[in-house]
Amino acid sequence: MSQTVVFPGSAVSPHEDQAAPETRIRSYWQSVGYRLRHDKATVFFGTMVLLIVLSAVLAPWLAPFDPYKESIIGRLKPMGWRGHLLGTDELGRDMLSRLLYGGRVSLLMGIVPVIFATCAGGALGVIAGFMGGKVNTGIMRTMDVFYAFPSVLLAVAISGAMGGGMSNGMLALTLVFIPPMCRVAETATTQVRALDFIEAARATGAGTMTIVRHHVLGNVLGPVFIYASSLVSVSILLASGLSFLGLGVRPPTADWGLMLSTLRQSIYVVPVVCALPGVAIFITSICFNLVSDGLRQAMDVRM
Amino acid sequence: MTTPEPLAEVRDLHVRFVGRENTVHAVNGVSFTVNPGKVLCILGESGSGKSVTLRALMRLLPVQAKIEGTVRAAGRDVLALRGKALRDLRGGEVSMIFQEPMTALDPVYTIGQQIGETVRRHTGCDRAKAWARALELLELVRIPSAERRLDAYPHELSGGLRQRAMIAMALSCDPRLLLADEPTTALDATVQIQVLILLRKIQRELGMGMIFVTHDLGVAAEIADTVAVMYAGRIVESGPVGRILAAPLHPYTAGLLASTVHGQPRDRDIDAIPGSPPDMRRLPRGCAFAPRCSRRREGCLATVPPEHYPEPGRMAACIAIEKHAEDTLLVHG
Numbered sequence A: 001m002s003q004t005v006v007f008p009g010s011a012v013s014p015h016e017d018q019a020a021p022e023t024r025i026r027s028y029w030q031s032v033g034y035r036l037r038h039d040k041a042t043v044f045f046g047t048m049v050l051l052i053v054l055s056a057v058l059a060p061w062l063a064p065f066d067p068y069k070e071s072i073i074g075r076l077k078p079m080g081w082r083g084h085l086l087g088t089d090e091l092g093r094d095m096l097s098r099l100l101y102g103g104r105v106s107l108l109m110g111i112v113p114v115i116f117a118t119c120a121g122g123a124l125g126v127i128a129g130f131m132g133g134k135v136n137t138g139i140m141r142t143m144d145v146f147y148a149f150p151s152v153l154l155a156v157a158i159s160g161a162m163g164g165g166m167s168n169g170m171l172a173l174t175l176v177f178i179p180p181m182c183r184v185a186e187t188a189t190t191q192v193r194a195l196d197f198i199e200a201a202r203a204t205g206a207g208t209m210t211i212v213r214h215h216v217l218g219n220v221l222g223p224v225f226i227y228a229s230s231l232v233s234v235s236i237l238l239a240s241g242l243s244f245l246g247l248g249v250r251p252p253t254a255d256w257g258l259m260l261s262t263l264r265q266s267i268y269v270v271p272v273v274c275a276l277p278g279v280a281i282f283i284t285s286i287c288f289n290l291v292s293d294g295l296r297q298a299m300d301v302r303m
Numbered sequence B: 001m002t003t004p005e006p007l008a009e010v011r012d013l014h015v016r017f018v019g020r021e022n023t024v025h026a027v028n029g030v031s032f033t034v035n036p037g038k039v040l041c042i043l044g045e046s047g048s049g050k051s052v053t054l055r056a057l058m059r060l061l062p063v064q065a066k067i068e069g070t071v072r073a074a075g076r077d078v079l080a081l082r083g084k085a086l087r088d089l090r091g092g093e094v095s096m097i098f099q100e101p102m103t104a105l106d107p108v109y110t111i112g113q114q115i116g117e118t119v120r121r122h123t124g125c126d127r128a129k130a131w132a133r134a135l136e137l138l139e140l141v142r143i144p145s146a147e148r149r150l151d152a153y154p155h156e157l158s159g160g161l162r163q164r165a166m167i168a169m170a171l172s173c174d175p176r177l178l179l180a181d182e183p184t185t186a187l188d189a190t191v192q193i194q195v196l197i198l199l200r201k202i203q204r205e206l207g208m209g210m211i212f213v214t215h216d217l218g219v220a221a222e223i224a225d226t227v228a229v230m231y232a233g234r235i236v237e238s239g240p241v242g243r244i245l246a247a248p249l250h251p252y253t254a255g256l257l258a259s260t261v262h263g264q265p266r267d268r269d270i271d272a273i274p275g276s277p278p279d280m281r282r283l284p285r286g287c288a289f290a291p292r293c294s295r296r297r298e299g300c301l302a303t304v305p306p307e308h309y310p311e312p313g314r315m316a317a318c319i320a321i322e323k324h325a326e327d328t329l330l331v332h333g
Helices: A014-019 A028-037 A040-057 A095-131 A133-147 A151-162 A166-193 A196-203 A208-244 A256-266 A271-299 B050-056 B083-089 B111-123 B127-140 B159-170 B189-206 B217-223 B241-246 B251-258 B321-332
Strands: B008-018 B023-034 B039-043 B065-073 B094-097 B177-181 B209-214 B226-231 B234-240
Touching (some): A095 A133, A095 A208, A095 A271, A133 A166, A196 A208, A208 A271, B008 B050, B039 B050, B039 B217, B050 B065, B217 B241, B234 B251
Parallel strands (some): B039 B209, B039 B226
Antiparallel strands (some): B008 B023
């Protein structure tokens, strides 16, 4: 800076002023990061999520066996049998490898529908909330119709009607998540719209698009993002449920829900091995849930 | 000799909020002018239509509001402006300070970003220039350590500093007319007076016209050149601030003055105005204040009282005024 700034009421130059760190003002994201780092539970579960995602991404390099290689003699073996750390399934395939590969499908089914639903539902919710009146009624009452069905039933009905398969499953889950997403976005937008700074922005000459882009989205993205992160675990569970019912991924693809479904018949032979996909689903969804909880607390300015 | 064009001119302004079941008559024929460099203070209690009048000057009313009359600000017919012309007027020629500094600043942007955004919208200059201007503005409104405050979020500032930042934002494009909607109501008493003095000083330095809405007589006395007292959507009395506070003509103004806490002996009961403001959905046919008025006579409820001009520059809308005016003028000089 070329010119010296005179601070009224103090003789300090800007440089000396910056050297005094006790009154340092953190930016929003800095303070979110600060709060996250000091929240041990969130750090722990965040690391877990990261490890789960990494293990799924790096499955081809981590898996000790080919997840599709069957073996007649090695069916339903307990943990540790001939180098199969977590045993084998009903067709003699290595459980550890299948769990790693299955994580790819499950995480994909968990995250992709949520991203699509956030974009579509969020946009609809912001439009409904900001326009209000008839537009709001039209959009929100349509959402209520979808709301009337239990989410599991709706997902089953949609993917049942369209036939199984991963992309249809994702589409079904996306449709299931749009109404709640829309409602969260609409509620947040309605709250923001009534606040003075929207009117203040209008009073400084901002057009409608600027107001929506800057002031509405800026304030709505936080709650929407937090809600979306909590939906990931629901989505993983629902996707597993679909696969379990034979409506999601087709065999022999490795998927946690599908594995749980096919291993179900052997629960009395090797109970521990058969429960593993369920354990994976449980751990993953609880980690996502707790991380989203931590994010909610860290991102809330008013706390 | 020609008189300079007034900065703001409102003629016979009517604002109605048309609902499904009933219509609220918020403003019923308000007229006033503000000249450059002058401060008009609109006084009135809640629901008297003062804020609606102020918002009508910038067309910041919801779509249900039906506005009639003439509103000219900074030489333009506000009610005829559309689209970009209206947006250029808002924040450019005319800008506004809001009551609640907590909610009038967007919590997710820093002060610097919010002021910079307004500067760039109207001048189209680059980020660095807007930032420099924002710094200059924060120094203008006497915010200490201005450079650091640019990076602060609204929740990190105190109420007084936030209101100063609000004022800085309103001043960002050198407006000719500043509208202030109870800017000191949400502040502590000590901070109130600081902000008032600052506003008055800046207004004089920059030669702006200002319309200041308040329900606080003390605030009006501090800042105004002229005062307009509103009741039930009409201006019942207007004139120079000193004369109005010293010798109110309209019984409502007199009642307001009598019911303040300032300068009253401790043991005396405060004279409250009996009754409550009228229902704006069903206004009485004649004088809206008549049902509560201590000087009510027979003709009061028949028609809306005409405007009397007992002194140059003074107006009072009360049929009792002619006789009463003489009395008070004799007493007070």
